[in-house]
Amino acid sequence: MKEDIEESQVYEVGFHLLPTVPEEKLEEVVSSLQSLITK
Numbered sequence: 001m002k003e004d005i006e007e008s009q010v011y012e013v014g015f016h017l018l019p020t021v022p023e024e025k026l027e028e029v030v031s032s033l034q035s036l037i038t039k
Helices: 023-037
Strands: none
16 A cells, blocks of 8 residues: 655755844844745
8 A cells, every 4th residue: 555645845044144234134134035035
């Protein structure tokens, strides 16, 4: 008996932000990157 197994793939992404990005803009920059990746 052969079972159908749904395979999922997980990808890991790492990134560095420049130190010139002000702390108050970090959330905005990270959200921007997330939306580009998950498009």
